[in-house]
Amino acid sequence: MSTDTTSAAPGRPDRPHRRSTPGGPGRASGPEAVVREATPADAEGIVRMRSAYVLAEPMSEEWIRRCVCELAPRLAATGDARAFVVEAPDGSLAACALGLIHAVLPAPDCPEGLAGRVQVVATRPRFRRSGYARAVLGALLERLRSEHVTLLEVQAGEETAPLYRGLGFAGSATLMRTTHREEPALVGGQATGGGPRGGGDPGRMPLEIYAGTVLKATCFACVYFTDEDDRPLQLHSVYSPAHPWQLVGGTMDPGERPWATAVRECREETALTVVGPPRLLATVYGLPGAQWPYSTLGLVFDGGRLTAAQIRSLTLDPREHDEARVLPLAGWEALMPSRDFARLTAVAGARRSGVAAYVDAWDWETE
Known part of the structure; x- marks a missing residue:
C-alpha cells in the first residue's frame, strides 16, 4: 500500500x-x-x-x-x-x-x-x-x-x-505530486522471478522488491508422542483457548532448522530430550486468517513411545502448559477443534502406516 x-x-x-x-x-x-x-x-x-x-x-x-x-x-x-x-x-x-x-x-x-x-x-x-x-x-x-x-x-x-x-477540508493550489516508477531490472544478469505486475516480463523485478511480493509464512516443528499403547500424548495450553490441546513443539527461531526446533521445543516444554535420526510423520500447511495474517508451514516428527514413568516425569513450562494427557485417539475429538483433530488423526495414521501424511487445510479461522 x-x-x-x-x-x-x-x-x-x-x-x-x-x-x-x-x-x-x-x-x-x-x-x-x-x-x-x-x-x-x-x-x-x-x-x-x-x-x-x-x-x-x-x-x-x-x-x-x-x-x-x-x-x-x-x-x-x-x-x-x-x-x-x-x-x-x-x-x-x-x-x-x-x-x-x-x-x-x-x-x-x-x-x-x-x-x-x-x-x-x-x-x-x-x-x-x-x-x-x-x-x-x-x-x-x-x-x-x-x-x-x-x-x-x-x-x-x-x-x-x-x-x-x-468536514473542514480546504483545497490547495500549491500541492504537487510526482510518481517515480521503478523500471524492472536484471539482478546479476539473471531474471529475478515473477511478481505482481501481471502482464509483461515478470522476471526483471529487483530482488528486494520481488522478495516483498512473495508468500510470507511462519514455520513450526512438533514431536508426536504416544504411550506404550499408542495413545497420543498432548499438552494443555494456558494461553490459547482456540487450540487447547497441542502437540509438543513450537515456532522456529531465525536460522534454526525444523528438527533442531523440535528438539529445542521438546526440551523447553517437557524437559525431555528426543534423539534422532528424525523421522517425519506429517507436513502441515494452513492459510492465513483473522487470528494470524500469515500462512503456516509445519513438520511433525515421530518422538516414539513413552513409558508411564517417562510421562509422569514430564516437567511442563507453566507459562505454556498446565497438563500432559494421554487418551485414545477417539477420545480427543470432543476436546479439540475439528481441524486440530484432523491433523492429529493424520499424524497417528502416518505412524501406523509408515507413510508421511500431507495436511493442507490446517487454516486459521476467518472470523
Missing part, C-alpha cells in the same frame, strides 16, 4: 469507537449506519473496496494479496493505520474509511509532529446516498484528532470534494 511516510503511532484508546449515524436529509432511505472500528480481519475487505471503487484500474489478485499483508498488521493496536467500517447485512463491507498516520516535523498546526492521510473512503454502489461515507469518514477524523493528528490531507475528486469541504 503506497503512502508517504510511516512511523509507530500513539496507542489507541482502550474503549472501541462505536456510533450509529442515520442517513441525512436528501439521501436515499436505508438502514441505519452502525459504524465500528476496523480490525486486521477487515484488511482484505478494505483493500478490495479500494481496488474496486477508488483506484483508476482494479488491482490484480497478487497486488491485492500484497496490500492485505501490508495493511493487516498496520490495523493492529500498535500500527499506524486507522479505519472505520459499516457492514452490509451479509457481513461484507458496505462502506469504509482508512487513514494512515505518519511523522512530520512539529509546527504550530501539528505540535505533536503527527500528520494523517485519508487513503480510502469507499461505499459499495447499492449503499450510496445513505450517509455511510460521511459516517465512516467522520468517525475516522474524530479518532485521528483524539490522537493529536492535527494535520490531515486527502486527494478528493470532483464528486467527493463537497463531502470533504463539509
